[in-house]
Amino acid sequence: MNLAAGLKRLMLGPEEKPIPNLNRNDRCWCNSGKKYKACHQATDDRKRAAQRAASAKQQGGSLKRGF
Numbered sequence: 001m002n003l004a005a006g007l008k009r010l011m012l013g014p015e016e017k018p019i020p021n022l023n024r025n026d027r028c029w030c031n032s033g034k035k036y037k038a039c040h041q042a043t044d045d046r047k048r049a050a051q052r053a054a055s056a057k058q059q060g061g062s063l064k065r066g067f
């Protein structure tokens, strides 16, 4: 029994896949044959930012750094 993993899945949802950490010039994970920077990097960056914002909210929004 792994309660922590179960909770994590509940919070993230079953369809949420981990975002791969690729170099800009690597081939994208989606097998398009394009470089990551020309393909999914912008999308992934936005997802990462959204996830970060969501987790910051869950911590009470105490993460206020003037960007």
Ligand SMILES: [Zn+2]
Residues within 6 Å of the ligand: 028, 029, 030, 031, 032, 039, 040
């Ligand atoms: Zn891609």
